[in-house]
Amino acid sequence: QDGSYLAEFLLEKGYEVHGIVRRSSSFNTGRIEHLYKNPQAHIEGNMKLHYGDLTDSTCLVKIINEVKPSEIYNLGAQSHVKISFDLAEYTADVDGVGTLRLLDAIKTCGLINSVKFYQASTSELFGKVQEIPQKETTPFYPRSPYGAAKLYAYWIVVNFREAYNLFAVNGILFNHESPRRG
Known part of the structure; x- marks a missing residue:
């Protein structure tokens, strides 16, 4: 929950936001889908996710x-x-x-x-x-x-x-x- 609110806050301030997500069998980004320009295609705008751990x-x-x-x-x-x-x-x-x-x-x-x-x-x-x-x-x-x-x-x-x-x-x-x- 905190990451999605923080990303939203930083994006509203004009930041380019990068996040790290662990690889899993399902793309579990439900809490941040609304922050993408086109969530179905994972077109990010000023937000980019990186696989990592x-x-x-x-x-x-x-x-x-x-x-x-x-x-x-x-x-x-x-x-x-x-x-x-x-x-x-x-x-x-x-x-x-x-x-x-x-x-x-x-x-x-x-x-x-x-x-x-x-x-x-x-x-x-x-x-x-x-x-x-x-x-x-x-x-x-x-x-x-x-x-x-x-x-x-x-x-x-x-x-x-x-x-x-x-x-x-x-x-x-x-x-x-x-x-x-x-």
Whole structure:
């Protein structure tokens, strides 16, 4: 849901929007079909989709090198908390190490000084509630593989910001609903 609303917002502001979609047996772009000029023919206008995956650093480097973006919003994740217990390694690979792969691709492509990077984090970083309401100073205490993977992503973003002076930020999102929720 967030990606489709963000793409819509950026397109309305005149951006050229590039998105990464995983290959699947069905082209599952229902939440963004309305953003295409001609969705049946997949004629994009100012929106282009690239096949790729956060588990594949080669494709990330290729896409980033080709597009040379000025902003990157990482909303990709295996975000189902319960499933993360069954797919812990996959969740860590996509949600945690996938973020590192994106940041590394920015560095590899020589875009450290020109890209702004946004990482969608989660209230699952807080996990075990230690204070209500949570705030930026609330200690992290993830209670799932998903929360732990996102915690790694959070800190690797901080690390790249401090080590390479990359404009890189985390936004901690809490549960939210919309008609586009998957």
